[in-house]
Amino acid sequence: MPEPRFWIGVASRDHVRRGVGEGFAQLNHGKARALERMRAGDGLIYYSPVERFGEREPCQRFTAIGRVVGEVYRVDAGGGFRPYRSDVAFFAEAREVPIRPLLEALDFIHDARRWGYAFRFGHLEIGREDFERIARAMLGAPPAF
Template identity: 50%
Template sequence: MKHDIMGKSCRYWIGVVSASHVSRGVEGGFAQLCHGKAAPLRRMQPGDWLIYYSPKTDMKDGDPLQAFTAIGQVQDDYVYEYRMSETFVPFRRNIRYMECKEAKIRPLLEKLSFTRGVKNWGYSFRFGHFEILEEDFRVIADIMLNREAKYI
């Protein structure tokens, strides 16, 4: 686990969300996970990193994508409700996203500790949100980010 200059630990997370929903989050500067549940958002702390994995382009009828689609850092301690409709009020968390490119997972399967040698590698993604090792984060981030990566 990496520590920042204040000695605080930094953790690394994967969030599983369709690419179209990831785009909305990046545009709005927020994360929304596991169908709007608060618990996964509360597990993350300011300074932690979140990488989105998108199995499909769209939640219901999307095409298969199987790619990491966004990367950002948790900005504060604020987990808040956001009314999307009369019947859906999900929780969100402020994220500062970086410019990045999509990274397909297939070339990385044998490089990531949570997929290496695992026949049913997609199983861990079914949880919707899980912690990864710093080494795994770096493998994915190195592909997604260029040298001049900028926050957006």
């Protein structure tokens, strides 16, 4: 089995909560490309810059963590919207954590003054060490991968 990879997906908190409740990940407004880079066994953490999609109320927290368990598939979400998704087993015991206290410790943040730049593409691959740092804050200990 190949070594797992670790990812951060960016989505509003309300969208993350829906995905957690239904057990799926959806990235970049339903485009397939980001999800196609992931495979079953990979770790996924969601970062939510805002509370609700289309609004400006800041959230700036890591809001969910889980393990990818399925392949990419497409769904009919109604109104002609057909997003791509992957199934994810989210850790129900995870707590949301603010990003700011972690900024100096995260290797993927190259400049703590411009930390939002890292999230500009809606998803990114991170190292195991950063995944474990965030997982420790969310779960108390990193999950086994």
